[in-house]
Amino acid sequence: MSDDDLLPLDDPEVYRALGDMLIAITEAEKLLGRVHTLAVGIGAYGMLEHLDSELFWKVRAAGDHLRDILDVERVHGGYT
Numbered sequence: 001m002s003d004d005d006l007l008p009l010d011d012p013e014v015y016r017a018l019g020d021m022l023i024a025i026t027e028a029e030k031l032l033g034r035v036h037t038l039a040v041g042i043g044a045y046g047m048l049e050h051l052d053s054e055l056f057w058k059v060r061a062a063g064d065h066l067r068d069i070l071d072v073e074r075v076h077g078g079y080t
Contacts, residue, residue: 007069018070025063032056 008014032051039047067073 009069015070018066022063022066022070022072025059025066028059029056029063032059 007018009018032055036048036051036056039045039051
């Protein structure tokens with residue numbers, strides 16, 4: 001049993017906080033993607049070394065973990 005299994009999801013404040021975390025993580029994913037696109041666009045390839053892989057995938061994994069807790073799916077353009 002993980003610590004997340006002990007979260008009181010029936011508590012509106014906990015559920016709201018998890019939702020806020022998911023929103024912030026989703027925005028972080030979008031911002032990292034935008035910075036990556038801008039860096040490629042201007043040829044700032046040194047920046048890509050700092051952005052690629054590990055950071056993005058950790059943020060994405062955290063978002064997926066929250067989606068599992070909240071029982072929502074990743075859908076292009078929104079959530080179901």
